[in-house]
Amino acid sequence: MNQGCILVVDDEPDIRGLVRDILTDEGYTVVAADNGAAARQAVQEHRPDLVLLDIWMPDEDGISLLREWLESGAIDCPVIMMSGHATVETAIEATRLGAHDVLEKPISMAKLLITVERALESVRLRHETVGVKRAAETAPMELVGKSASMELLREQIKRIAQHDARVLLVGEAGSGKETAARYLHAHSSRRSGPFVEVAAGTVSPAASAIEFFGSENNGKIRRGLLEQAHGGTLFLEDVSDLEPETQVRLLGALETGVFYRVGGTEPIHTDFRLVASTHVPLDDAVRAGLFRRELFYLLNTVTLRIPPLREHSEDVPELLRFYVDYFVSREKLPFRRFPVSVQNFLRHYAWHGNVRELKNLVQRLLILGSGEEVSLEEVKSILGGTTDxxxxxxxxxxxxxxxxxxxxxxxxxxxxxxxxxxxxxxxxxxxxxxxxxxxxxxxxxxxxxxxxxxx
The missing domain is CATH 1.10.10.60 (Homeodomain-like)
Known part of the structure; x- marks a missing residue:
């Protein structure tokens, strides 16, 4: 099992070979570089999870290279410095700049493995913490419901999640496409990687290219959504709203696996799974000339339909209980119960806004209502009221x-x-x-x- 990619930068062939052999035996993917220029190229091409960097090299010292990488944002992984002549001042300077640790030569293989393992573990813990925070700030990823259609949907997603194919989620607005995308990510081999989401219609046309592909300006690097999703999933919501220019660039990136940052000259390689969603028929958009046919075919590897709530209205009582618990525990709203008469009424409601409308209804009833039970009259008042x-x-x-x-x-x-x-x-x-x-x-x-x- 691949435990991560490690870049070893050292001008001594014996040390490079020894470290590469040891780490490869431990299940790591190892890339080697013998100077600063080769190291820069390797960072661009392989996006390592960890760098072992020699302090003293003929062309330039590792401290300068470390400073350059960190100031420009070229790397976002831990760096372990290696040196046979490191002074206390050098070690302090390296750690002050942001090096994870400093190893002395000759390198103890036992210490090397422990240091590498701890560095990668610190990254995993940081990612998990960020993931927990993001999960706490977003909608729940549970696909609620025991109806036949929801059971089938969960089964389909789990089966699709085992493969890395691109997925197009089709369904009405508010039907739960984002939740389905998160559910797919959570059951895939990329679950420990990032889940990056963006609604195409909320990205300003002027900033679209930079938002998706990042930028380089005077040595400063800004990573776009494609790089942020490296190792994980990129969820592109309402893909039909993509700007035409962004459609062209995204098509090229998906076809070749390579793209360029705005203002950049070096090719960027990134590895992510793309999940897109739409609530309008993409084939109609293609025929109208609003969406590129080639991009549609690339996104349409696997199409999954998310049913509207009216097709599984028997799940309404469970959804009501779920969102009551959700808002009580997450937003500390007062608990209120939906009696059977209200549940039956809501099961026969049209739900034009689907699950999102139901969620908003529950939230509003908990905020504005009073009393332990929700009355049928206040439900009718809210659903029959105007938004004006x-x-x-x-x-x-x-x-x-x-x-x-x-x-x-x-x-x-x-x-x-x-x-x-x-x-x-x-x-x-x-x-x-x-x-x-x-x-x-x-x-x-x-x-x-x-x-x-x-x-």
């Missing part, structure tokens, strides 16, 4: 406002309504209301509308 805040405030109050404030309040209400309607997709909102997307981003920010939260 102007009516909620009263028209007379609205007409008493100054023109500027009234206009801003109307625009905010209008845009929030349509953002909810289109699942938080700025691209679809732009098309629906006829406002150019760059101007729309400015308008949303000026009105304080957190469009990313609308997804």
């Amino acid at each position: 805040a102007l009516k909620a405030e009263g028209k007379s109050d609205f007409f008493e406002l100054p023109l500027k404030e009234a206009r801003e309040r109307f625009e905010k209400t209008y845009l929030e309504y349509h953002l909810d309607k289109y699942g938080g997709s700025v691209a679809r909102l732009s098309q629906a209301i006829g406002l150019e997307r760059t101007h729309l981003y400015r308008k949303l920010n000026a009105l304080g509308i957190k469009f990313k939260d609308k997804r």
Whole structure:
């Protein structure tokens, strides 16, 4: 089993060979470099999980190389320095710069293995901590429900997760495509890697290339989403909203496995699984010339349909219990019970917004309601009410406002309504209301509308 990729940088062939043989026997993938230039190339091509770096080399010293890497952001893995002539001052300088440890030559193989293992373990623990934090900040990844359709969906995802094929999740807005993507990642061999998600419609057109592919400017490196997802899963939500230029670049990266940062000249190799989702038929977008046919074929390796809630309405009672527990434990909202009469009513509700609508309903009832039991009347009141805040405030109050404030309040209400309607997709909102997307981003920010939260 491959335990990680280690780059060994040393100008002495005997040491490189010995360290490579020992680490290879332990199950590591080892890449060797004999000077600074070769080391830079190896970092670009192999993205090592750990670097063993000699302090003294003929062309340049390891301290300078370490400083260059860390200041530019070229590496984000631990570096262990090696030296046969290291002074206390050199060791202090190396650790001050960010080296994980310093090994003295001749190297003790037992100490080498222990140091390498501890360095990689520290990385794993850091990733796990970040993963737990991200999980705590996002929607639950559990696919709730005991209906036949949900049992089948879980079975399909677990089977697909065992392979590394690209997956296209198809389903209505709010049906649970993100949850399905997280469930797939959690049951795949990449579960210990990052899960990086992005909604294509929330990325500004001007920043799209940098957001996805990163940038290089005056030696400073910014890693894009493709690099951030290395070793894990990249979830591209509402893929139909991708900018045409980004579609072309993403197509090239998927076909070759290589891409270039904006402003960069060195090819970047990254390894991730792509999971995309759409709530509009991509083949229609292809025929309309809005989506590249070649990219559609690449994404469409495996297509999985996420059923709308109305097709498994027998899961509504369990979903209600799940989200009550979720908000009580996570947001410390007061517990409230849904009696059988309310559950039966909600089982026959249309759920145009699917699971997302149900989740929002539960949250609102726990925040605004009172009493241990949820009444049928308050449920009907919320579901039958209008989303137009102007009516909620009263028209007379609205007409008493100054023109500027009234206009801003109307625009905010209008845009929030349509953002909810289109699942938080700025691209679809732009098309629906006829406002150019760059101007729309400015308008949303000026009105304080957190469009990313609308997804």
